Every structure is written in C-alpha cells, then in structure tokens.
Amino acid sequence: MIKVVRAKLHCLRVTDANLNYQGSITLDPEHCEAVGIYPLEFVEIWNKNSGARISTYVIYGERGSRCCVLNGSAARSCQPGDEVIIAASWYCQPTELATLRPRVLTFNADNSIDRSLTYGVTALDGGRFDFAIREGAFLEPEPA
Numbered sequence: 001m002i003k004v005v006r007a008k009l010h011c012l013r014v015t016d017a018n019l020n021y022q023g024s025i026t027l028d029p030e031h032c033e034a035v036g037i038y039p040l041e042f043v044e045i046w047n048k049n050s051g052a053r054i055s056t057y058v059i060y061g062e063r064g065s066r067c068c069v070l071n072g073s074a075a076r077s078c079q080p081g082d083e084v085i086i087a088a089s090w091y092c093q094p095t096e097l098a099t100l101r102p103r104v105l106t107f108n109a110d111n112s113i114d115r116s117l118t119y120g121v122t123a124l125d126g127g128r129f130d131f132a133i134r135e136g137a138f139l140e141p142e143p144a
Contacts, residue, residue: 001091005119007035008104009086011048013111014078016069023072025086026061033104034116037088046073046085052077066111097121097129103136 009031025038025045035118037043039060048054056074061067068086070078078084106118116136121129 002094003089003091004100005087005102006090006100007037007088007102009035009084009106010036010104010106011083012068012086012107013109014082014084015023015030015067015111016070016080016081017075017078018069018072019075021071021075023074024057024059024091025074026059026067026071027086028065028067028111029060029063031066031105031111032060034113035088035105037086041088041109044087044089045070046077046087047078049079050077050082052087070122078122080142095123098123104133 014030018042024042024074032038037059038055042051042055043054044058054074054077056072068084076135098121100119100121104119106114106117108114118134118136119132120132122132124130
C-alpha cells in the first residue's frame with residue numbers, strides 16, 4: 001500500500017485562528033464537498049508562508065462563508081492571510097493509481113474558487129507511470 005493524495009484545497013487563505021477552541025480546522029462545506037473532504041476526516045495542512053506542516057481533523061463551518069479557521073494548537077501554526085494547502089489522502093496499491101482522479105481546487109485571494117483540476121496517472125509499459133494535471137470539469141453540471 002502507498003499513501004496518495006485524494007483531495008486538495010490549494011492556496012486557500014486562513015481567515016481566522018482561534019487558539020481557545022478545542023482543536024481542528026473549520027472549512028466551508030462547499031469547498032470540502034467539491035473535492036470530497038469529509039467532516040472529522042484528518043487532513044494535512046502545509047503553510048506556504050511559514051513552512052509549518054500539521055495534521056488535524058476537519059469540521060464544517062458556515063456554508064458559503066469561504067472560511068479557513070485554524071483552531072486550538074493548530075492556531076499557533078497559521079495566521080490570518082497565510083496561504084495553506086490542505087490535502088486529504090488514502091491508501092491504495094500502485095496498480096490502482098490509474099483509476100484515481102484526485103480533485104483539486106485552487107483559490108483567489110478572497111477564497112473564491114479559481115480553478116478546478118484533476119490529477120491523472122496513466123499506467124505505461126514496464127510498470128512505469130505518466131502524470132498529468134487536467135482542467136477539471138467536476139464543478140460543472142453533468143450533461144443531460
């Protein structure tokens with residue numbers, strides 16, 4: 001088994017840091033649902049400003065708020081305005097890589113969605129792989 005990225009929120013801006021909350025990261029459910037991040041799921045958080053790397057669990061905040069609030073001890077690692085990368089992962093066999101389509105959102109400075117992307121792996125001969133980032137249509141309605 002290998003650990004791979006399953007979903008990612010890239011360059012989301014921290015909107016608040018609440019040291020006196022019992023812990024976690026509060027995120028807008030609309031952002032989480034778009035990529036498939038679940039409440040209570042553990043995620044890794046990488047702060048692009050400081051280089052800090054932490055792990056905590058997700059709680060959903062107010063829908064449509066575009067929030068990204070670090071709570072409890074996590075609040076010490078990020079300041080409002082910092083850009084963070086939030087990644088959820090899962091475990092799979094290397095032979096399953098070509099079946100995965102991790103979803104990624106990138107964000108504007110106001111935490112509105114900039115781009116939707118998917119990561120794709122193609123299995124090649126000889127046990128090799130190719131990787132591509134594709135503009136994702138996963139936020140667009142399904143054709144009728």
